[in-house]
Amino acid sequence: QVSDSSQPPENTGSLLVENCHHVELYSRLVNHMKNIQNITIRNSHTVVIHPKLYEAKGAAPGSGSAHNIELTNIHRLQVKRYSFKDLRVTGRFYLGEVNLASVVSMAFDFQYVKEFSVFASKFDRISMFGIKLGQCKEFNVLGMTHFASLGAHAIKVKCDKFSLAYNWFGHVHDSSLDVEYGLCDIQGNTFNSLGGKPFLNMKPIDSSQKMETNEIAMTGFVFRENKFASVPLLPFASLAMPYFSLLSPTTSYLDIDSNQFPCSCQRLGWLLAFGKFGYNSHSLAEVGSTKGSGTTTFIKQLYDTAGPCMECDHMECLDMDSSLDTYTMTGLVYNSEEGVKCAASGVLVRNYDDTSDKRDDSIVESDSDRRNNTVNDKNVDNRFEIMVDLDDVDDTIKDSNFANSLKTDDYEKDQNSESETDYMNNMNTFVKEEVLIPQHLRKETGHDSSKNDKNTNTNTQAIDIVEHDTDKHERLLRIPGDASDAVDTDIDMIVLGVTMFVTMLSK
Numbered sequence: 001q002v003s004d005s006s007q008p009p010e011n012t013g014s015l016l017v018e019n020c021h022h023v024e025l026y027s028r029l030v031n032h033m034k035n036i037q038n039i040t041i042r043n044s045h046t047v048v049i050h051p052k053l054y055e056a057k058g059a060a061p062g063s064g065s066a067h068n069i070e071l072t073n074i075h076r077l078q079v080k081r082y083s084f085k086d087l088r089v090t091g092r093f094y095l096g097e098v099n100l101a102s103v104v105s106m107a108f109d110f111q112y113v114k115e116f117s118v119f120a121s122k123f124d125r126i127s128m129f130g131i132k133l134g135q136c137k138e139f140n141v142l143g144m145t146h147f148a149s150l151g152a153h154a155i156k157v158k159c160d161k162f163s164l165a166y167n168w169f170g171h172v173h174d175s176s177l178d179v180e181y182g183l184c185d186i187q188g189n190t191f192n193s194l195g196g197k198p199f200l201n202m203k204p205i206d207s208s209q210k211m212e213t214n215e216i217a218m219t220g221f222v223f224r225e226n227k228f229a230s231v232p233l234l235p236f237a238s239l240a241m242p243y244f245s246l247l248s249p250t251t252s253y254l255d256i257d258s259n260q261f262p263c264s265c266q267r268l269g270w271l272l273a274f275g276k277f278g279y280n281s282h283s284l285a286e287v288g289s290t291k292g293s294g295t296t297t298f299i300k301q302l303y304d305t306a307g308p309c310m311e312c313d314h315m316e317c318l319d320m321d322s323s324l325d326t327y328t329m330t331g332l333v334y335n336s337e338e339g340v341k342c343a344a345s346g347v348l349v350r351n352y353d354d355t356s357d358k359r360d361d362s363i364v365e366s367d368s369d370r371r372n373n374t375v376n377d378k379n380v381d382n383r384f385e386i387m388v389d390l391d392d393v394d395d396t397i398k399d400s401n402f403a404n405s406l407k408t409d410d411y412e413k414d415q416n417s418e419s420e421t422d423y424m425n426n427m428n429t430f431v432k433e434e435v436l437i438p439q440h441l442r443k444e445t446g447h448d449s450s451k452n453d454k455n456t457n458t459n460t461q462a463i464d465i466v467e468h469d470t471d472k473h474e475r476l477l478r479i480p481g482d483a484s485d486a487v488d489t490d491i492d493m494i495v496l497g498v499t500m501f502v503t504m505l506s507k
Contacts (some may be wrong), residue, residue: 094118114136
């Protein structure tokens with residue numbers, strides 16, 4: 001038991017709490033009140049529902065069910081994770097005029113609900129699996145309920161009837177509506193911004209899996225009068241619905257009509273080009289192709305049956321005189337060489353079909369492969385190159401283990417007639433840094449220190465840091481060869497050899 005809390009009698013069948021500032025429902029409430037069937041809380045400022053109102057472990061068989069749970073006019077509702085886990089609602093679970101700042105994962109996780117309804121409420125964010133219904137007869141969200149953000153798989157339900165009508169959605173992500181349905185009705189909603197493909201996992205229930213009922217089950221799909229503000233734009237293939245191919249006009253009721261979009265080539269370029277010219281049809285067909293082939297059919301019907309264009313601000317959309325198809329005829333220009341582009345701005349509509357077929361393998365080349373290829377390509381020139389991180393240049397040069405691994409053959413001088421000046425002029429970008437080369441890596445010429453002082457190249461060499469197609473923090477350190485150094489070195493070695501030969505003869 002919880003201190004400073006009220007506990008109704010064990011035989012309580014209904015619980016009504018209203019006009020309170022703060023209400024909390026603690027864990028195992030249904031376990032303690034075995035006969036409770038109705039819980040109603042209304043006209044309260046704050047309501048907190050703790051995890052596991054019903055604890056299945058150790059409970060009597062057949063327990064863990066309630067008839068109705070209703071929360072109405074709650075200014076601040078907090079639902080903890082697993083609050084309704086393993087609970088069955090044989091009647092209705094209802095949220096009316098409630099505000100939830102955040103719906104955490106598995107907050108509304110029911111084993112079974114006959115009817116789950118939300119009316120005129122506000123959700124700031126619903127996380128993945130925030131609403132998760134293993135089985136339900138009806139799911140209804142009505143009356144301008146406001147959803148600021150829906151995460152991926154935010155609403156995951158399996159229901160005979162699924163209805164979203166006249167609500168506002170701010171930002172939705174991939175598979176935000178992860179729904180298996182018998183009859184689906186999505187109409188009159190405003191979708192402000194699509195951050196992914198929210199309808200990707202909307203799937204009709206297999207006829208063999210439909211719930212047993214005495215009524216004649218009606219199957220179908222209604223998608224009409226929805227508004228897509230497309231802020232800042234409508235992402236490519238964001239309207240994908242591959243499972244649409246599982247619906248047949250002969251066995252299901254289909255109604256796709258009067259959905260509205262802004263007349264803007266900048267926002268809807270790919271949709272307009274596909275609807276008018278069949279542009280990117282191959283790429284669209286591949287979206288979710290493992291699930292079904294209905295994406296292109298669904299999007300084409302959306303375009304063909306679209307209502308008048310609209311203009312939207314943050315909360316309201318107003319109709320315009322022109323239709324989407326009429327705008328497309330003047331808003332797009334098709335050229336057999338350049339493809340489709342926006343008439344006003346001249347911006348090309350990307351051809352995903354073309355780029356997917358002609359994609360260069362180098363696009364998917366790994367960073368390590370790209371770095372190795374860069375080094376190998378530069379080996380045509382007999383200059384020595386090292387891949388390093390700029391932050392570790394000094395440490396690398398000073399590291400004796402690294403220096404000992406180098407071979408003096410790598411410093412073989414370039415014998416080509418091209419001068420170093422010409423080579424440097426041909427470089428696109430480089431940064432010079434003076435770095436001292438370890439003493440034991442220098443060529444021994446047999447000259448005294450006075451001669452070396454005159455030719456600073458024997459003591460200090462310039463290392464060019466050349467930018468190729470490498471990562472931001474990586475460069476190529478180049479120790480350039482010097483043809484004049486090579487000539488001087490060869491002459492010195494010849495003189496040294498002749499001197500040693502004459503000494504031997506004199507002995």
